[in-house]
Amino acid sequence: MTFQGTDRYVATDALKLAVNAAITLQRPLLIKGEPGTGKTLLAEEMARALGAPLITWHVKSTTKAHQGLYEYDAVSRLRDSQLGDPRVEDVRHYIRRGKLWEAFESEQRAVLLIDEIDKADIEFPNDLLQELDRMEFYVYETDETIRARHRPMIVITSNNEKELPDAFLRRCFFHYIAFPDRETLERIVRVHYPDIDCHLVDRAIECFFDLRDVPGLKKKPSTSELIDWLKLLLADKIPVAALIERDPTKAIPPLYGALVKNEQDVQLLERLAFMHRRASR
Template identity: 85%
Template sequence: MKFAGTDRYVASDELTLAVNAAITLQRPLLIKGEPGTGKTLLAEELARGLGAPLIPWHIKSTTKAQQGLYEYDAVSRLRDSQLGDPRVQDVRHYIRRGKLWDAFASEQRVVLLIDEIDKADIEFPNDLLLELDRMEFHVYETGETVRAVQRPIIVITSNNEKELPDAFLRRCFFHYIAFPDRDTLQRIVDVHYPDIDKDLVARALDMFFDLRDVPGLKKKPSTSELIDWLKLLLADQIPASALLERDPAKAIPPLYGALVKNEQDVQLLERLAFMHRRGNRA
C-alpha cells in the first residue's frame, strides 16, 4: 500500500515519504503543522487514495482515552435491573464500542484518524501507549481481549497546543507539514479551481504572502483560508485589478474576513493603512 497524493490533495515529496514510511514501519504517523495546512485532510485523502475506510476520532478537551476503547453504561444497567429488563443478564448490551475498537474489529484495513490529540488532557497520549503498541486491549466487564484483525493505519494530528510525552513520541513516525511555498500553493489552487483566472491567482498570492509577512500579525492566514478567500473573490467577481495593491501597509485585502480572524490583526492592518495614508499626505 503506497500513497502518492490524490487528485484532490497535493502532497509534497517529504510528506509522501513520511506517510509511506509510517505504513512500512507500522507506526502511528504524527502530523504537526500550522492550523489549516491540511493535516486532517491528509487522513481523509490517504483513506481515499488507498481505498480504505476512514474512522475519524475528533478529540476534545473532555475526551478520555477510555472512550476510544469502549464505554460501559452502568447507570442504564442499574435502571434496567430495577425495571426487570432481562437484558441486564448480558453486560454486552451496556458496552458501547469506541473508535479504536471499531478499527481493530474491521476485517478490512482502515485508516484511523486521531484528530487534534493535543486538545486532550496531558495524560491522554500515555493512556493509549499499550493499545497503540500492541494493537489490543482488555474489556474488563466481559473478560475478553480485543485484538486488531488488520493493523490500522493510524494518523495523529496536533496543532502543538501542548507538548506530547516522550514515551508517546517514541512510538510514532513524526512529520511536520511546513507552510507551502508559492509553487505548491499554486498547485493546490489549481486542484480546487482549475479554471480560475491565472492573473487573479498571481495577484492574490502576492497579497496573501505579503499579508503573512506583516510584522506582529497574531495569526497568519493559512492554506485553507486562502482557498476560502479565492472562492469569495470568484463569487463576488472581483477582478485581478482590485488586487493590484500588494503592500499590506497600504491596503487591507478585499473580503479580508476570510484571511484575518481576530480583531487585533484587523486593527493592526488598519493602523498600517492609516499610517501610510498620513505619510502620503505629509
C-alpha cells in the same frame, strides 16, 4: 500499499515519504503544522487513495483514552434492571465500542485518525501506549481481549497546543507540514479551482503572502483560508484590477473576513494603513 497523493490533495515529496515510512514501519504517523495546512484532510485522502475505511476520533479537552476503547453504561443497566428489562442479563448490551475498537475489528485495514490529540489532558497519549503497541486491549466487564484483525494505519494530528510525552513520541513517525511555498500553493489552488484566471491567482497569492509577512500579526492566514478567500473573490466577481490597483493606504484586502480572523489584526492593519497615508503626504 503506498501513498502518492490524490487528485484532490497536493502532497509534497517529503509528506509522501513520511506516510509511506509510517506504513512500512507500522507506526502511528504524527502530523504537526499550522492550522489549515491539511493535516486532517491527509487522513481522509489516505483512506480514499488506499481504498481503506476511515475511522475518525475527534479529540476534545474532556476526552479520555478509555473512550477510544469502550465505555460501560452502568447507569442504563441499573435503570433497566429496575424496570425488569431482560437485556440486563447480558452486559454486552451496555458496552459502547470506541473508535479503536472499531478500527481493530474492521474487516479490512482501516485508516484511524486521532485528530488534535494535543487538546486532551497530558496523560491522554501515555494512556494509549500499550494499546497502540500491542494492538489489543482487555474488556473487564466481559473478560475478553480485543485484538486487531489488521493493524490500522494511524494518523495523529497536533496543533502544538501542548507538548506530547517523550514515551509517546518515540512510538510515532513524525512529520511537520511546512507552510507551502508559492509553487505548491498554486498547485493547491488549481486542484480546487482548475479554471481560475491565472492573473487572479498570481495577484491573490501575492496579497496573501504580503499579509502573512505583516510583522506582529497575531494569526497568519492559512492555506484553507486562502481557498475560502478565492471562492469569495470568484463569487463576487472581484476583478483582478481590484487587487492589482489596490490603494496601498488601505492595508486590508477586499473581503478580508476570510483571511483576518480577529479584531487585533484588523486594528494592526488599519494602523499600518494610517501610517502609510501619513508618510505619503
